[in-house]
Structures are given as C-alpha cells and as structure tokens.
Amino acid sequence: MVFTVTHIGPGGAMHRRDVQAASNALAMAWMEQLYGFARAIVAIRKGGAA
Numbered sequence: 001m002v003f004t005v006t007h008i009g010p011g012g013a014m015h016r017r018d019v020q021a022a023s024n025a026l027a028m029a030w031m032e033q034l035y036g037f038a039r040a041i042v043a044i045r046k047g048g049a050a
Contacts (some may be wrong), residue, residue, distance in 0.1 A: 003027040003043040007035050018046065 005027050007015045015035050021027035024043035032038055 002046045004046055005031045005043045006041065007031045007038050008040040009035055010037060010039050012039075019043070 001021065001023075003019050003021060003024055005017055005019050007028075009015075013035075015031070017031065019027040019030055021030060024045065027043045028038075028041050031041060031043075
C-alpha cells in the first residue's frame with residue numbers, strides 16, 4: 001500500500017512524501033526515522049477502495 005505521509009517537526013518544518021508500507025503506523029514510523037520527532041504526523045492511504 002502507498003500512503004501520503006505529512007510530518008511537521010518541532011521547528012515547524014513540513015515534509016510530505018509518498019511511502020510504501022504495510023500499514024499507516026509503519027509509514028509514520030519510517031518518516032520519524034527520516035526526520036526525527038514529529039509535532040504532528042498523518043498518513044493517508046492512496047488509491048481506490050479496499
């Protein structure tokens with residue numbers, strides 16, 4: 001599955017990426033590994049109906 005993940009760091013910098021992962025929790029964890037602690041983070045699944 002592909003998720004669009006938006007990560008906002010403590011300083012207010014926003015990063016948005018498409019991430020391929022098995023779940024939204026794994027996609028968000030990957031972004032936190034990449035950019036560090038998130039003040040806000042969201043993962044939205046892309047594509048059609050399940």
